[in-house]
Amino acid sequence: MTHVTITDHDTIDGCLEIAHLPNTFISCEITARFPDDQCKVHILTHNITELQFLDIDKLRKNIYELVQYLNQNHIYHAIAHPFYSVNNKLNQHHFEQMLVMFDRFELNGFRSRVVNDKLKFIVNTISSEKLNELAAKYNICYPKTVSGNKAFICGSDDHSGLYVARSHTKNDSETLDGLFTNARNNELALLSAEPTDLGYTVYSIVYHSIESRFDIDKYIQRDAALNNISAFMTMKGSDEAVRLHPLASRSPRHKDFKRGDVESQLRSIFRGFTISSGDLSIEKAGNQWFKLISTAIDESMRDLLEYTFEQVKKGHIFNIFRAFGSISALYFLCIPYYISFRIFQDTKSFAESIDVIDTPERPIKVAHFTDTYHEINGVALTLRQMSKHVQQLGIDYEFVTCHGAATMQGEKVFKPITVFDLPEYSELKLAFPPILEVLDHVYREEITHIHAATPGPVGLAGLLAAKLLKKQFYATYHTAIPQYVGRLTDDPLLEDLTWKYISWFYKMADMVFVPSQAIVVELLKNGISKEKITIMPRGIDTERFSYKNGDGLHEGYRLLYVGRISREKNLNVLAEAFKLLDRTDTSLTLVGDGPYRDELQADLKGFNVQFPGYLTGNTLVQAYHNSDLFVFPSTTDTFGNVILEAHSCGLPTITTDVGGPCENVIQGETGLVVKGSDVLALKAAIESLLDKKKLETMGKRAREIVEHRSFEGAFLKFLSYYKNGNIAGGSK
Numbered sequence: 252m253t254h255v256t257i258t259d260h261d262t263i264d265g266c267l268e269i270a271h272l273p274n275t276f277i278s279c280e281i282t283a284r285f286p287d288d289q290c291k292v293h294i295l296t297h298n299i300t301e302l303q304f305l306d307i308d309k310l311r312k313n314i315y316e317l318v319q320y321l322n323q324n325h326i327y328h329a330i331a332h333p334f335y336s337v338n339n340k341l342n343q344h345h346f347e348q349m350l351v352m353f354d355r356f357e358l359n360g361f362r363s364r365v366v367n368d369k370l371k372f373i374v375n376t377i378s379s380e381k382l383n384e385l386a387a388k389y390n391i392c393y394p395k396t397v398s399g400n401k402a403f404i405c406g407s408d409d410h411s412g413l414y415v416a417r418s419h420t421k422n423d424s425e426t427l428d429g430l431f432t433n434a435r436n437n438e439l440a441l442l443s444a445e446p447t448d449l450g451y452t453v454y455s456i457v458y459h460s461i462e463s464r465f466d467i468d469k470y471i472q473r474d475a476a477l478n479n480i481s482a483f484m485t486m487k488g489s490d491e492a493v494r495l496h497p498l499a500s501r502s503p504r505h506k507d508f509k510r511g512d513v514e515s516q517l518r519s520i521f522r523g524f525t526i527s528s529g530d531l532s533i534e535k536a537g538n539q540w541f542k543l544i545s546t547a548i549d550e551s552m553r554d555l556l557e558y559t560f561e562q563v564k565k566g567h568i569f570n571i572f573r574a575f576g577s578i579s580a581l582y583f584l585c586i587p588y589y590i591s592f593r594i595f596q597d598t599k600s601f602a603e604s605i606d607v608i609d610t611p612e613r614p615i616k617v618a619h620f621t622d623t624y625h626e627i628n629g630v631a632l633t634l635r636q637m638s639k640h641v642q643q644l645g646i647d648y649e650f651v652t653c654h655g656a657a658t659m660q661g662e663k664v665f666k667p668i669t670v671f672d673l674p675e676y677s678e679l680k681l682a683f684p685p686i687l688e689v690l691d692h693v694y695r696e697e698i699t700h701i702h703a704a705t706p707g708p709v710g711l712a713g714l715l716a717a718k719l720l721k722k723q724f725y726a727t728y729h730t731a732i733p734q735y736v737g738r739l740t741d742d743p744l745l746e747d748l749t750w751k752y753i754s755w756f757y758k759m760a761d762m763v764f765v766p767s768q769a770i771v772v773e774l775l776k777n778g779i780s781k782e783k784i785t786i787m788p789r790g791i792d793t794e795r796f797s798y799k800n801g802d803g804l805h806e807g808y809r810l811l812y813v814g815r816i817s818r819e820k821n822l823n824v825l826a827e828a829f830k831l832l833d834r835t836d837t838s839l840t841l842v843g844d845g846p847y848r849d850e851l852q853a854d855l856k857g858f859n860v861q862f863p864g865y866l867t868g869n870t871l872v873q874a875y876h877n878s879d880l881f882v883f884p885s886t887t888d889t890f891g892n893v894i895l896e897a898h899s900c901g902l903p904t905i906t907t908d909v910g911g912p913c914e915n916v917i918q919g920e921t922g923l924v925v926k927g928s929d930v931l932a933l934k935a936a937i938e939s940l941l942d943k944k945k946l947e948t949m950g951k952r953a954r955e956i957v958e959h960r961s962f963e964g965a966f967l968k969f970l971s972y973y974k975n976g977n978i979a980g981g982s983k
Contacts, residue, residue: 544588619648638661684712906923
């Protein structure tokens, strides 16, 4: 390094402090404004005098006058980080003007590689003809339109003292002037950064600010947690090895640890690692600190969630408020990363939006978040079918879930912070994902669209990532959760509270996919905007669920139900109707499992009813083939995918007039629709269809209709909502 300067913001005080040293020169990073809209940009000015700085400071409110002054006085200058919006007003018009007003552009060591690469591509590719066109468009005085004169300088943009000269500029010229006059020959030592690096810098700045105001040195040696934090913030560690505790096993807890106390939990975690000087390096510090903070937040959140649920079960209501306060404190601890990811994403998004010259269109990449994927239910089945088609079509589309098992079909699986059983729905569990890891994944994988299949913890993590990173956020309303809560708990207040949460969640979406017109009406009643709601294309794998075509010929009549064995499915109504039917030539098979099975089995003891449990694959298809009539009495379902399965196999259906399933049945042609929760109406409908010829005719018609509803066709139509940009604007 032969020369040193400091480019502080709008001051040269730092330069003056080192001006007595050899090979130093005065520079400044000037905040200038476009006078029309007050958009701020930063201009690097080099090798200036104190008097020139005073002139520059007066002119910086008008970028045009300032640049004219710099040119007239032959002051070396460059536009700094031209894709970074200082005050959220930067747009393409400003950038196009900067291309014409400046010959020197800074490649910034605290911007992502994508952003720096985009700047290099534009500056190195733009033609003089295009520059002249832009100069005329904006009526720029003294434009710089010779493309061959455009060049780069490189800087660290260090604000913490941690990354001094990490990125810098080299030139073989013997004089300082050559660095600027022969800038085309500059050798750029550029190391790009990530949000984790910026986050670490913010933590370091805060730490050093506290350190300068309070005498904390005397506490460091007495407090292991503070000592370890200091090691990271100052790059000075002990001689012991790094020991970061994985999330899989809890960190050792100090004797003073208190459940539900975030300070106690964090102290315990920060005591649980040590840093050796050999492992401390600025190249690794950003990722190491991110891992540590992420682990600390996840373990603290796990403790607080488990503590909160325990207190709820015990009825200790007032203790919950302490936990809520601690959760708020954890949110505050995350803020440096929330800010960092937002800044990096905003800059990257703006850079990618610039189309001053032809650039390759950025491909769409979707992350589909779901709280259910491995379970046996309609939502999980649909998502797994979608995943198979994604792989077959080669689409950049990933499914994101959270559980302790291995991946099934290449989906992204986050290890849960903690998992809670649902008291009334044992098949499903609430798994809480690691929030910062989710955020980092969405950013690094360059996800363009986020879709939530469910409004649980995983869907909520997707929503948070979408809002922080300004991604399009889509959501699907698959399940009538409020009604389920009402039926399972018999508590109207809980049902109402669930509706409030559901309404809030789906109001956050840019578009809401629903399975049926009935659900459109329901969501409209609960405050979801009509413009957001779209009926999701749904189809069925007609090859897998093949037409029975004479398979399973038998005497008598076989009724079939497929789904969860639970109260909200109205199976008590089916049971009573079947008992009233009282026909020896008719049987009922209930495929599935659930909390109501034992009670229902006892209620139907002595009747011709089978409970084979869950069936999958060919065994499930065979169950359809062996049956004559599908009966689906639910009044809480939003769609009823099993009806399409039954129709594909040639079975007509009886369902209710409540919810979405009835929209899959053509009255009198492919089945019957009866009044919901009406035992006598259901019995009468079953009796009216116990005719082999009638069942065969209806079954064929049902198959004819679903043949035009292939799953692949429905999925391709669904994908078009991403590709065609049906949604205006992004999440705000």
